[in-house]
Amino acid sequence: MDATPHATPTTSSHAPPDHRHALAFRHVGKRFGRADGTSLEVLRDVSFDVPAGSVVSILGPSGSGKSTLLNMAAGLLTPDEGRVLVLGHETSGTVDWSRLGYMFQDDRLLPWRSALGNVALALEAGSIGSRERRRRAEHELARVGLADFAGAYPHQLSGGMRSRVALARSLVTEPDILLMDEPFSRLDAQTRTTMHHELLRIHRERAMSIVFVTHDVEEAVILADHIVMLSPRPGRVHAETTVTLPHPRLGTPQAQALVADLRAAIAGLSSDWVI
Ligand SMILES: Nc1ncnc2c1ncn2[C@@H]1O[C@H](COP(=O)(O)OP(=O)(O)OP(=O)(O)O)[C@@H](O)[C@H]1O
Ligand SMILES: [Mg+2]
Incomplete structure (x- = not known):
């Protein structure tokens, strides 16, 4: 080239x-x-x-x-x-x-979990307690501009918001x-x-x-x-x-x-x- x-x-x-x-x-x-x-x-x-x-x-x-x-x-x-x-x-x-964080070709959000629950999921494999998981997930959602939508379920979110949730989920483990x-x-x-x-x-x-x-x-x-x-x-x-x-x-x-x-x-x- x-x-x-x-x-x-x-x-x-x-x-x-x-x-x-x-x-x-x-x-x-x-x-x-x-x-x-x-x-x-x-x-x-x-x-x-x-x-x-x-x-x-x-x-x-x-x-x-x-x-x-x-x-x-x-x-x-x-x-x-x-x-x-x-x-x-x-x-x-x-x-x-x-x-490693991984954002897949589809967003792979769990429909039965809220935005907060989806982000916190990424921390469940480790030894972090549930209160701390919640705190970190809330913080990460706020960083992608979704502080007010923590309780919303994937079907209640726009495509852009779903992308932000998936991004927060892949970033929450730093x-x-x-x-x-x-x-x-x-x-x-x-x-x-x-x-x-x-x-x-x-x-x-x-x-x-x-x-x-x-x-x-x-x-x-x-x-x-x-x-x-x-x-x-x-x-x-x-x-x-x-x-x-x-x-x-x-x-x-x-x-x-x-x-x-x-x-x-x-x-x-x-x-x-x-x-
Ligand atoms: N687990 C698998 N078993 C068999 N074939 C596979 C598997 N994973 C991928 N392939 C094949 O390997 C090739 C490359 O797949 P891959 O998903 O890496 O392509 P890609 O560049 O990501 O394509 P796209 O832009 O469509 O997502 C494809 O022909 C696919 O069918
Ligand atoms: Mg591909």
């Missing part, structure tokens, strides 16, 4: 991981078995890093293995080839939810790494923009790394310090781009130019990638 003053394509880093990396993917390959006995190659030789404190966006068409990468980072799946390191340690199949899988894809454009501002504000306030999966080029440019672009399945790193534009980026000529560059880079890569 073309270099611009604000986009510095780099090759994948193959240096040994260290503590500066929240996450490191090293030559990761993954296949899934199919009912007919064959296997589907989903990821091939994927290597990239998530520097501590950064926002890295994984951009790729549907089926390129984006969610699979996040699930490996979370320890929910293991790679068939290569290694995934979380804070310098190889994932072992057990998930340390105190260090994770080092927040994994986000197309978390705002179902929101209308305006609410999505609000959530982008909210997320960047939260990121400024906390020492946290964010991995943000999206198939939307503009969303990646608005949010990310670094963009890893995957090819169609089997997903490989097609290009990497560092973004140094100041925030807010939406609608600025530099951001629009970068979006155009990235769209040109993916043109022809995939027919089912809606850009």
Whole structure:
């Protein structure tokens, strides 16, 4: 892809991981078995890093293995080839939810629990008492602007509010790494923009790394310090781009130019990638 003053394509880093990396993917390959006995190659030789404190966006068409990468980072799946390191340690199949927050592709709110109950749920695996869980959940809901809706149930909330509850639930454990899988894809454009501002504000306030999966080029440019672009399945790193534009980026000529560059880079890569 073309270099611009604000986009510095780099090759994948193959240096040994260290503590500066929240996450490191090293030559990761993954296949899934199919009912007919064959296997589907989903990821091939994927290597990239998530520097501590950064926002890295994984951009790729549907089926390129984006969610699979996040699930490996979370320890929910293991790679068939290569290694995934979380804070310098190889994932072992057990998930340390105190260090990782995960916002899934759907919000996964429990309909029978209030907003407060859904957020407090993230703390129930630990040894924190119920009063303290409630206090922390209330605090987290207030931080995402939902102090007045703690008692509301998911069906009583708008799409944007549900997203905020899911965000609060993934933040309440104060994770080092927040994994986000197309978390705002179902929101209308305006609410999505609000959530982008909210997320960047939260990121400024906390020492946290964010991995943000999206198939939307503009969303990646608005949010990310670094963009890893995957090819169609089997997903490989097609290009990497560092973004140094100041925030807010939406609608600025530099951001629009970068979006155009990235769209040109993916043109022809995939027919089912809606850009
Ligand atoms: N547990 C599984 N068993 C079998 N196949 C799977 C499994 N998980 C994912 N796959 C397959 O792996 C491929 C990649 O899936 P993945 O969900 O990682 O893609 P994605 O890039 O997140 O796509 P999308 O943008 O549509 O969410 C898909 O073809 C999917 O069908
Ligand atoms: Mg996915």
